[in-house]
Structure formats: C-alpha cells, structure tokens
Amino acid sequence: MILNSKKLGMVALAAVLLTGGCGFHRKKYENPITKNTDQPDKVLFDKAINDIEKGRYEVARLTLNTMINTYDSSEYLAKAKLAIADSWMRQSGPEGLAQAEAEYKDFQLFYPTMQEAPEAQAKICEIHVRQMEKADRDPNNALRAEQECRDLLVKYPNSKFAPETEQRLRDIQEALAQSEMVAGDYYYHKGSLAAAANRLSGLVGQYPLYSQAAEALWLNGNAYARMGARFRSKAGDAYTKIVRDYPLSQYADLAKKKLHEMELPIPEADPAAVARMKFEAANHVEPSKFHKVTGFIRRNPDVSDAAKSGTPTMEPPKRDIPATVPVTADATPGFSGDVTVAPVNGSSALDTQPDARTTPPATDPAADAKAAQDSKASNSKKKKK
Numbered sequence: 001m002i003l004n005s006k007k008l009g010m011v012a013l014a015a016v017l018l019t020g021g022c023g024f025h026r027k028k029y030e031n032p033i034t035k036n037t038d039q040p041d042k043v044l045f046d047k048a049i050n051d052i053e054k055g056r057y058e059v060a061r062l063t064l065n066t067m068i069n070t071y072d073s074s075e076y077l078a079k080a081k082l083a084i085a086d087s088w089m090r091q092s093g094p095e096g097l098a099q100a101e102a103e104y105k106d107f108q109l110f111y112p113t114m115q116e117a118p119e120a121q122a123k124i125c126e127i128h129v130r131q132m133e134k135a136d137r138d139p140n141n142a143l144r145a146e147q148e149c150r151d152l153l154v155k156y157p158n159s160k161f162a163p164e165t166e167q168r169l170r171d172i173q174e175a176l177a178q179s180e181m182v183a184g185d186y187y188y189h190k191g192s193l194a195a196a197a198n199r200l201s202g203l204v205g206q207y208p209l210y211s212q213a214a215e216a217l218w219l220n221g222n223a224y225a226r227m228g229a230r231f232r233s234k235a236g237d238a239y240t241k242i243v244r245d246y247p248l249s250q251y252a253d254l255a256k257k258k259l260h261e262m263e264l265p266i267p268e269a270d271p272a273a274v275a276r277m278k279f280e281a282a283n284h285v286e287p288s289k290f291h292k293v294t295g296f297i298r299r300n301p302d303v304s305d306a307a308k309s310g311t312p313t314m315e316p317p318k319r320d321i322p323a324t325v326p327v328t329a330d331a332t333p334g335f336s337g338d339v340t341v342a343p344v345n346g347s348s349a350l351d352t353q354p355d356a357r358t359t360p361p362a363t364d365p366a367a368d369a370k371a372a373q374d375s376k377a378s379n380s381k382k383k384k385k
Helices: 002-020 040-053 057-070 077-091 093-110 117-130 140-155 162-190 193-206 213-226 229-245 252-261 271-283 289-293 365-384
Strands: none
Touching: 040 057, 040 077, 057 077, 077 093, 077 117, 093 117, 117 140, 117 162, 140 162, 162 193, 162 213, 193 213, 193 229, 213 229, 213 252, 229 252
C-alpha cells in the first residue's frame, strides 16, 4: 500500500506539473506595431493586444472587430485580423483551435503576399501538431499536420519558418511511420504475413527517415521469406536495402547472413547513408527520466527519435497493391485519347434526312389485313371456351 501511494503521489505531482506549468505564466503577446501614436485605430489595437495578454480573449476580439468595421482603411487591418486568429489559438480547446485555423486561412486569402502569410501557415501546422495522438490511435490530425506543413514548404520555401517546419515535418512523419509500424508488427506476430509485408514495405518506401526503418525492413524481409519461394526476390530486396541504406543498424549483419544463405549478392554500404546515420547518432538527445515516466499521461506521440537531417517526404501517402494480388497479363487498357469539342461544319444527316417524328412509318396493307384476321380468330376462340 505504501508503494502504491508513493506511485500515485508521483503521478499526481507529474500531472500537476504538466497541466499547471503552462497556466501559471502566460506567454507575452508581442505587439507587432511598436509605433506610438494617439490615432483611434491604434489605440483600439493596443487595447486589444493588452486584453489578449491578460487572457480576455472575447473582449479583445470585440475590440478588434470594432476597429476593423469602424476604420476600414486603417493600416492595421491585417495585423488586427492576425491578432484575432492568435486570440483563438491562445484560447485553445477544440473550438478555439478550429476557429483559429479558419481565421488563419482567411488571413492568407485576403493577404497572400504579406510577410505574415507564412506565419499564418506555420500556425495552422502547429494547430494540428498539438492535436496529434499516439501511434496506436487515430492518425487523422497527424495526416492533416503533415499536409499543412508540406504546404508551407511548397508555398513559402524561403521564409524564416521553413527550417523549423522542415524539422516539424520530420517529427510528424516519425509519428505516422510509427503508426504503420504498430500495425505491421501486429500483423507479423499474428501470422498475417501478406498484410504485414504490405504495411512494412509501404512504410519504408514512404518514410525512409524513420528511426526504426531497418527493423521494419527486417520484419518485411522475414515475412516475404516465410511466404514461399515466389516471394524470394522481395525478401532479398528488403535485406539488400538494410545493408545498403541502413549499414550501421543492428540488423545490417543479420541481413548480410540472410543474403549469404540465399546466395544473393551483398551490396556495399551507401556512403551517404553512413554519414547520415553517424550524424543522427551524434545529434540524438535522450529524453529525460521525467519525460519517460510521464509518457503515459501525454496525448501526443513521442518523437524524440525523429531524424534531425535529410529531406522529409513531400509526396502524400499512398497504398501499394499487395504482392499477393496477381496481375492479369491480358488486361486491356482503357481509353487513352483526348476528348475534344468542335463546331459542326457543312451539312449532316440532321439537315438532309427527314425528321422521324413527323414522318409516319410506311405500312403494308396485306400484313395489316392478316394481323386483323388473326386477332379476330383469337378472340372467337376465347369466347367459345
């Protein structure tokens, strides 16, 4: 009982520190306009910024909307709209974050060329990063975060937010890859080898910077090896990729032995892969004991093992066709031409032929007489019965 009470006490203390540490000290909201003036629109703007710092978000939004509606030609309109979005983000919660995202997207729509547009996109990415869940839960917010961070790097590649967003994208893809790894590992140990191989091969192809990519390839190769001789080449490809692209992992020597047993060539290690893995090992930061102990309390995934270098994947995730699905050789391709529209020139059948709706069809008198006689005979037979 004493031990359990101590554990409960530690858990309670950790929960207080995690939940209370963010609420005791509000982060200062820096006024983006430092010019001191007594213009009424600037006075309203300064008052709203002060309310945001004090946590009076509704009052701040009311003041900012008053300024926007009253002084529609003010030079502070863009800053005011961005401040409204920031107030929703600071308010947090599902409603606050949803409203903040909508406001940031409106800001980009109205002010796409302003220097704050990349900041708005970075905030949208951060909103979904905050809502990411652990690998064994719904990955929807992680997928949304990946999409929004990717959009920032595509739209604003030279902004000051690009380096931070690139690392954030590596963290997001680490979480997404871990989600696939959980599913693939489950199928592998359950004995569903085809499902495991499909998940694990797609994982490494989509997220090559994943910290456990070598383990995923090892399980992938073993799954194919156990599926029969037909998938021998697939297994060999997985082992070869471990030796070539992840040469410093603990599975590199095991993969070499497998390739030797299968009488397949053993490739040389890629020098770029060696340099990358050495850099990751030298720059890895081990999380603190407190972080590990309180991990079960957190909703967000642990991305401390995420890569610190390398270009994250910029293509959206896609599913590959499983290797167990046969490919039909006689499959005929569909239409691949171009559909064009052009005006009709000259006369056509519509102009030269008579309209069938106005011209009655030609009749045969002899055939009509015979049909009438047959119908009369049929009716007389029915009456006799």
